[in-house]
Amino acid sequence: MKLADILTCRVYKSGIYHLTHPTDAMSLPTTTRQYSFPQLGSFDNLVIQEVPVSAPKATEVLVKTHAVSLQFRDLMVARGTYSRGNLLPNLVPCSDMAGEIIAVGGDVKEWKVGDRICANFIQDKIHNDSPGEEGLGGAVHGVLTQYRTFPAQTIVSIPDHLSYEEASTLPCAALTAYNALLSGYEPLKAGDRVLVQGTGGVSIFALQFAVASGATVIATSSSDQKLNVATKLGAKHVINYKTTPNWAEEVLKLTNGTGVDRVIEVAGNATLKQSIGSVRKGGSIDIIGLVGGIDDVPPVDIIGPCIGKQINIRGIYVGSVVQFKNMNKLIAANVETTRPIIDKVFEFDEAKAAYAHLASQAHVGKVVIKI
Template sequence: MTRAMRLRQPANLDNLRMETAEAPPPGPGEIKVRVRAAALNFRDGLVVGGFFPVADGLIPLSDGAGEVIAVGEGVTAFAPGERVVSTFHPNWLDGHIEKSELTNSPGGPAQGFACDETTRPATHFTRAPAGYSFAESASLTCAGVTAWRAVVTDGRVKPGATVLVQGTGGVSLFALQFAKAAGATVIATSSSADKLERLKALGADHLINYRETEQWGEAVLALTGGLGVDHVIEVGGPNTIGQSFAAARTGAHIAIIGAVGGFQVDTMPFAIVQAKRLNLQAVTVGSRRDQIDMVRGIEASNIRPVLDRSFALEDLADAFRHLQSGRHFGKVTVEI
């Protein structure tokens, strides 16, 4: 028996309890992993806050990285001692997949990585980038792959393109770095002057404080000579999408990703979507192939994830409180 943090019902931060879990020897096609780090996402906060119904005793956190400690019969992709990263949609290996098959994401509904050890099919992991710490690796599963999908797989961002990223959460900071690596000009928004300075240090070309400039869509138009941006990495949701559409160039690609700005239902501004012939492409993280490609891309471009604070596994509730305070810049992680 090893340690596992479990979410008891009713789901809330006070019902995260350090308990135990079994990690049996790996069967055919499986590997056993000593989990060394996990990363927190906005979505994990919704799970532990009870906004997504999950089974009593769920082990939270979708993103895990660690070291292979045993391999089952027939496993050739990994060997003991190798560093691996979990995938977000274990069934989605490559190409097209139906929504009905995306049923077993770790951290809800399937068991997640807030635990010492885990035994799973080898295909539920990819190798970690060379030279990455476990915490850096763990930050890739959800935020990294989502940004890669938006910027590279779907967006096909070209040198010279203009990309708008919103706020300083995990997805946006990866998107900023992938877009810069592709040769794009990046316009970044944030709610604070401090964070805007840090965005600049990461390579953002233009900065907008979305609290001070409520009509930031207009500001983006002004920065792009009236044209608008080629790509919007839309993480704000119903409360930001109108400004995102205003900021977009005719024919722009809008990656529809999240709702950090709140879920309140707004009227979809159809007229502007039609007038600008906008290309709306929703993202649901990505496939194992996206993750493999991203690891290769990261190694070629020397991108490092932006890490915020790290917490001990027993302090997972505090890690979520920190994430939900909005004070973080980049990924909040747990060392295990």
């Protein structure tokens, strides 16, 4: 039986699927063009091929991908330096997408054809306490493809005011920032002071969510031009860490010697000592990434300051479907303050150029591939 025949069935039986609205079966895809890595080492190894489309199971939906956004993890995967989980052979990369449902399985009741959705980064992390190991574009084939099926419980609705390109930035960058600031053991509150490092995707969303929550933001970057963008987005103070290498000292000056309540740590080993110096006694450091590299080893005296200052250190690995839905409520309630910042949009056939632009670190916000 062909996919088009399966998808137009109205009988609910095991392995039989239906469309929630009548449609021309011939319009449904039988193949998809997608990227994959025959071998890792460089994003130049990406190849594009046409493969059959999998029919959705009874609890799945078939989605047409409209946009995919890139993140630093995608570069690490491409280079073969990503160590979390076992990467699949011939991996289809990327984890962050926005698209449109074109067919649903027979047991799916909460979704219909035409719904605009994002897939959650960690497919098996539905609730906050779910184990959460199956990350798209790593342990699970990713989303750099025209069509793909997803389990119905792993997708969320796109806020009405966002385009597909804007919505594609939410699954990793936005949800990671939201989880760090607003869904931990001590959610951010109005009047708190937050330090965000750089102007990449997570940091920009953290800045926006902090401003929307009434917090005061200090932003760092090596570029005055990027810091101007941060100021326009609501950062009260900015620090160029190239001209002010001891930026922890500057943070203390800006906070009357107290330090910030929260640090969004995206650089990792390269900046952790400065982050510890920037945070107040009893404050929090949310460790998110390693964009500063993995070669710089922190000095051995980190443990002492952490204990002395009673710092709360929390590792962040994106978030759950429940957190995603809650974040979208915040975004919908603060339309302009939280609108995603997109640096550049590339066409599907320009995927390698999109990777190269991300690798250049010339971007502010997110790099998106339109499909």
